Amino acid sequence: MGSDQNCTLDCNYAVARHPIYQVDGGIFGYELLYRSVGGPNAAIIPSDAEATLAVLADGIQAISRDIDANKKIFINFSKEILEKGYHGFLDPERFVIEVLEHVTCDAAFTELVRSIREAGYVLALDDYVGDPSFDPILPYVRYVKVDFLALRDDPARLRAVIDTTLAAGKTVLAEKVETNEDIALCRAKGIPLAQGYFYSRPQVVTAKVLPANQATKLGLLAEVSRPEIDVPKVRDILGADVSLAYKLLRYVNSASFYRGQPVESLDYALKLMGRDALASWVAVNLLASLGSTPREQELAFASAVRGRFLALIDKSRPNPCHHGQSICLVGLLSLLDAMLGVPMDKALAGVTIDAAMRQALLGQPSPSRPCLALCRGYEGSPDAQAAQVLSSFGVSAETASRAYFGALAWAAEMFRGSTSRPAPGQIS
Known part of the structure; x- marks a missing residue:
């Protein structure tokens, strides 16, 4: 800025x-x-x-x-x-x-x-x-x-x-x-x-503002316009677009909704806003948005895959420890510095998230750091560090592979309708 x-x-x-x-x-x-x-x-x-x-x-x-x-x-x-x-x-x-x-x-x-x-x-x-x-x-x-x-x-x-x-x-x-x-x-x-x-x-x-995927926004606008919001579905749509998720977190933490409780998941952010405020927010961002560049589309797609992959892995663990969707924020925000073209500490300025997640994204010791290492080191097959994390989680290679390709399919479905869909596996 x-x-x-x-x-x-x-x-x-x-x-x-x-x-x-x-x-x-x-x-x-x-x-x-x-x-x-x-x-x-x-x-x-x-x-x-x-x-x-x-x-x-x-x-x-x-x-x-x-x-x-x-x-x-x-x-x-x-x-x-x-x-x-x-x-x-x-x-x-x-x-x-x-x-x-x-x-x-x-x-x-x-x-x-x-x-x-x-x-x-x-x-x-x-x-x-x-x-x-x-x-x-x-x-x-x-x-x-x-x-x-x-x-x-x-x-x-x-x-x-x-x-x-x-x-x-x-x-x-x-x-x-x-x-x-x-x-x-x-x-x-x-x-x-x-x-x-x-x-x-x-x-x-x-x-620099991260432009959001138009198809994702249209789907989100349709969902929040319903009399009763399907919160899990809205959360999934938001999870497919790091731009919208980032803007939502920034907004919730700069507006009156925030009262000192860290926003650890998109569910919590949606609960704070409520249907009417969320519908207005989505409509404004839809109508005023700019088109994505190919590079931004690729980064957004990779971020969505990472977030979904971590959520599926956590669900597959014998003892899940991240309360379902909350860990997806680590993957979703893991490429934020590349998208904004600034160091991660500046990219996260103004976004209130769980302290462990923030520390991991900033490269500091944190309980969430293994999850970040996993999503960074798993692109269809794990590198040595990602394999070690899977072993410590008690998740087999076969289960991880299903989770990863399931995340790819989910992200592809969420991005369906965009002008071009990036090929997976190109972001490290």
Whole structure:
């Protein structure tokens, strides 16, 4: 992760974060803004809906590591995305939903805004200049971002808009402040929050995102859309795509679901989220995803095989010790450093997993280290270290062979429908 100046060719997403300041204090929060990779520090927006989806899918990853969890995060929402309910996976304690300034506040949209507010979400109105057409939704909005730049040539109107908004009990956020005079007006009017070039420009953050297999995502979306989720099936679909599993773990541990209990399995992550939040999360990541490169497809396939192989081996042991699916995370994440192009310690930053699994992936002594050695050293037949692990597990060579080829068949079935399926046995 880095700025647009030092992004490598591997970077495939960009998002800008623009600080929101307390007028006479520190940073209150950040607004996440759409940017294109390699483009200028300005929004070249394909459409409001696409921009919202890109920020939801990738912007949350961009800020999850290095923004204080107590800071508010503002995200612009198009009318279409709100109607589809794709805000549903956001933590309402942290995220603020910004209603864009050019929406039409008809009766249906007003009712939608009311229902979002009653569901516990905090809303803001963007680029407000006193337009009475927004009066129907103002009762449900907490923050009103008054556009100082648009009203600068009409000081009397600017003051009137501020006075009216404050009188309505709203928290005014002075937007596009650029001069000392703007800040002086904020102080004179008691405006608590401000954002604009007077303080800083948006900072572009770029990084590499693992693109997920499209067929896997479509299958997952179908499953989470059912009235009753088949959790084992959803877990299996996620287990076939390291990109989705990685994003899910990152999200669960950066959102309000996490309460200090290590996420040792995908089952636990799914339990924490629940159906509605999971369905929204999957839909956002599906619609905003990028296509996989052949190299990434091969790595993803090999990771899925490793994870499934370890789960089957553990099930075959006389005394299983990893509670079924939890050990699959070791195999699933074992190639994460290669996928992201960074050392494993950086790849695992922000992902909370069982300490033994983390230690194994980092090459440290760990009870899970033999499992990692097994999946790394077994590609149809075991190397010396993998054979030793199998012996210590009490698993015969024949059983291991069936487990491995069963894992290959399972992964091939899960990846069915992708544009190309990598040949197994090429990743060491």
